[in-house]
Amino acid sequence: MSLLVRWFVFAALVLLAGAVAFAPLVMRTKATAALRAEAAPARVRLMRWAMLLAAVAFALEFVVRLLDGAEATRDAVLFAVQLALLGGMALVLRNERDEPRILVAASAALILTQSLSSRSASRPEWVLPVLADWIHFTFAAVWLGGVAYFAIVLVPVALRQSQLLSDLGATIEKFSPLAILSVLVVGLTGIMQSASFVGSFEALLNTDYGRALLVKTGLFAVLIGFGAFHQFVISPQLRAWRARAQSAYDAARRFRISIAAEAAVSALTLAAAAAMTVLPTANLGP
Ligand code: HEM
Numbered sequence: 001m002s003l004l005v006r007w008f009v010f011a012a013l014v015l016l017a018g019a020v021a022f023a024p025l026v027m028r029t030k031a032t033a034a035l036r037a038e039a040a041p042a043r044v045r046l047m048r049w050a051m052l053l054a055a056v057a058f059a060l061e062f063v064v065r066l067l068d069g070a071e072a073t074r075d076a077v078l079f080a081v082q083l084a085l086l087g088g089m090a091l092v093l094r095n096e097r098d099e100p101r102i103l104v105a106a107s108a109a110l111i112l113t114q115s116l117s118s119r120s121a122s123r124p125e126w127v128l129p130v131l132a133d134w135i136h137f138t139f140a141a142v143w144l145g146g147v148a149y150f151a152i153v154l155v156p157v158a159l160r161q162s163q164l165l166s167d168l169g170a171t172i173e174k175f176s177p178l179a180i181l182s183v184l185v186v187g188l189t190g191i192m193q194s195a196s197f198v199g200s201f202e203a204l205l206n207t208d209y210g211r212a213l214l215v216k217t218g219l220f221a222v223l224i225g226f227g228a229f230h231q232f233v234i235s236p237q238l239r240a241w242r243a244r245a246q247s248a249y250d251a252a253r254r255f256r257i258s259i260a261a262e263a264a265v266s267a268l269t270l271a272a273a274a275a276m277t278v279l280p281t282a283n284l285g286p
Contacts, residue, residue: 002064006274009057011267013111016050017138018145019043019153020107024100026146026174035158035167042153047093047103051086054110058082065117078113085110111137119277120193129196136189140273143182144223144266146175151263155256162241165248168255169238176231183224190217197276199283207282208275216272219265226262230255 023043027036062079066072085106092099112134115121120129150171158168194213204210237244237251 002068003271003274003278005057005060005064006277007271008053009061009114010270010274012050012054012057013107013114013137014141014145014266014270015148016047016054016110016145017107017141018147018149019046019050020100020103021142022146022149022175024104025142026178027171029170029174031170032167032174035154035164035171038161038164039153039157042157043149044093046149046153048090051089051093055083055086058086075117078117082110082113085113107141108138111141119197119281123196129193132189132192136186136193139182139185139189143179143186144269146179147223147226147259147262147266150175151256151259155252155259159252159256162245162249162252165238165252166241168252169235169241169248172230172235172238176227179227183220183227186220190220197281197283203282207280209279209282212272212275212279213282216269216276219269219272222265223262223269226258226265229258230262234258 023036023039026032058079062075065075089103089106092102115130115134115137118130118133120126120133123129154168154171158164198204198210198213204214234251234255238248238255241248
């Protein structure tokens with residue numbers, strides 16, 4: 001039960017990060033402006049859904065933690081902060097304002113509340129581990145949230161209006177540096193956390209925690225492969241829409257399938273991450 005709820009919390013935060021941050025971070029140039037404008041209503045709908053899912057996920061997590069007899073006061077405070085942040089975001093959206101900075105800051109703060117209730121927060125010297133966990137999760141959320149944003153919002157919009165295919169190709173290209181940075185940061189902070197929670201190479205192979213980490217690292221490599229395929233194969237074909245419309249359209253349909261597959265692998269990666277957070281660590285630590 002707690003594994004499913006944890007996965008739900010992770011998935012909702014990733015969806016929210018993608019809906020909130022992708023357009024302001026990635027779609028800032030003229031080459032992507034038409035697609036950004038056309039996708040704006042779908043983006044607002046996705047933000048609302050993601051906020052609702054996050055509220056339900058946090059409530060379920062709060063109940064599970066109470067039943068587990070964890071630290072009730074800390075959990076109640078964090079839950080209240082989560083609801084306040086989501087309420088504030090809902091108000092911003094309700095007033096028909098799209099304030100990217102406020103929404104991005106609120107999403108990052110929501111991820112921080114998760115890190116503050118993670119295993120890292122119960123270590124005696126908790127500040128640096130919590131910081132590493134927050135950076136790890138934030139970059140993972142921006143990256144995989146971007147994948148979800150392509151799959152749910154951008155691809156359906158671009159397939160409806162083929163003159164937007166070139167913008168879609170440009171968006172993949174613009175996403176690439178952010179995705180590469182995320183891979184580096186997630187990898188580095190992941191190694192830092194593994195050093196604390198996995199005692200030895202044997203423990204990596206012989207404990208459930210270690211095996212979940214190996215599965216997650218394998219899926220991480222698969223996600224990098226998808227990213228390279230989209231950047232080097234799909235994006236150039238989409239960008240050539242004016243010269244070769246049919247081949248661009250075929251590439252968009254292939255992209256629809258491969259980005260959906262990448263989103264499914266992302267969901268599995270989050271399941272492996274969730275499993276790690278509910279399993280005992282692979283050493284004698286907390
Ligand atoms: C796309 C790839 C990845 C995603 C989506 C991901 C996601 C996450 C998430 C959501 C958490 C939990 C954060 C929290 O509860 O506050 C986490 C924790 C962690 N991650 Fe990752 N991660 C990825 C890759 C990696 C890699 C490559 C490594 C190791 C090299 C790694 C090692 C860890 C460790 C050790 C933890 C701490 C788990 C615990 O609290 O026991 N992660 N990750």
